[in-house]
Amino acid sequence: MSDSVDVSKGLPPNPEKATLEGKNKFLGFWVFLGGETIMFATFFGTFLGLREGTAGGPSAEELFSLPLVFLMTMLLLTSSLTSVLAMFSMKKNNFRNMIILTVITVLLGFGFLACEIYEFYEYVHHGGLGFTTSAFGSSFYSLVGLHGAHVTFGLFWFITLMIRYSRTGITLTNAPKFYVASLYWHFIDVVWVFIFTVVYLMSIGGA
Amino acid sequence: MSDDLSKPFSQSALSHEEILKINRERRIQITAFAFMIFLTLLAFLAVGMEMVEPGFTIPFILLLAVVQFVLQLFYFMHLKDKDHQWPNAFMMTGIVVATPAVIALVLLLGVTKY
Structure with a gap:
């Protein structure tokens, strides 16, 4: 059975896939990510189809500001790197480093979330773009808000894992959990790459 | 076996070669990250400074996004493994x-x- 892993020499290489449970988590999570791709695609398609429909409300060019989006992109991209580095620490059985890097990831994620809340607040109260103002507003808030909800979920996921396993060290039970959370975080970053390109840059780029 | 699942380890079973391999892999990841930052900068500059010809901007930033998408999936998410x-x-x-x-x-x- 692949479930009987040799633990006599210490933490096995690739601890996230050392047990059958870990392998199954890994595989199942990729199925989920394939499905998420399709879900986000429908939201992107809806936004692209409806973005010209401003119904007399503010348009994308009037609202969006590149510096804020750039800052958000840098925050999320860097948090993706720290999450990758955390997984390297996990493979080396360096629990302390893994937790430190995950904490940095979470802090960067909260920075991103704060920027997004500020952005939405500005649009609603000073930009005059509510959720029901126009087709552009609805599809914009749905798409970017859905991504923000994913970020929020990912942050609480990381925090829960860190609290739950704060004292246990890296085990064969929690290694797959940390690994899968990190995969999720990368996926959020992948989606953001398309959001900043398709939603923000393409709107400002005059298409 | 089930007892071992929730036990921490005092050491790692990685051999010296495997550690070297992980370190090399990590260097590659950091390089990929630097490249992704560069692509992001390029995309923002292309739009913000209007450096690229107007009709060409959209395909250009979409291409950059696809490259970054591939880098993220294949390197950060290990799809190349x-x-x-x-x-x-x-x-x-x-x-x-x-x-x-x-x-x-x-x-x-x-x-x-x-």
């Missing part, structure tokens, strides 16, 4: 369904209505 055939299959399926979905929505909502 040998034991990732099934994850590759799942992601390819997702992309194969997602692409016509986006095109259909853009055509149905955007072109037909407006």
Whole structure:
């Protein structure tokens, strides 16, 4: 059975896939990510189809500001790197480093979330773009808000894992959990790459 | 076996070669990250400074996004690794369904209505 892993020499290489449970988590999570791709695609398609429909409300060019989006992109991209580095620490059985890097990831994620809340607040109260103002507003808030909800979920996921396993060290039970959370975080970053390109840059780029 | 599942380890079973391999892999990841930052900068500069010809801007930033998408998936999410055939299959399926979905929505909502 692949479930009987040799633990006599210490933490096995690739601890996230050392047990059958870990392998199954890994595989199942990729199925989920394939499905998420399709879900986000429908939201992107809806936004692209409806973005010209401003119904007399503010348009994308009037609202969006590149510096804020750039800052958000840098925050999320860097948090993706720290999450990758955390997984390297996990493979080396360096629990302390893994937790430190995950904490940095979470802090960067909260920075991103704060920027997004500020952005939405500005649009609603000073930009005059509510959720029901126009087709552009609805599809914009749905798409970017859905991504923000994913970020929020990912942050609480990381925090829960860190609290739950704060004292246990890296085990064969929690290694797959940390690994899968990190995969999720990368996926959020992948989606953001398309959001900043398709939603923000393409709107400002005059298409 | 089940007792071992929740026990921490005092050491890692990685051999010296494996540690060197992990360190090399990490260097590659950091290089990939630097490259992604560069691509992001390029995309923002292309739009913000209008450095690229107007008609060419959109295809250019879309191309940059696709390159970054591939880098993220293959390096940060390890899709390039040998034991990732099934994850590759799942992601390819997702992309194969997602692409016509986006095109259909853009055509149905955007072109037909407006």
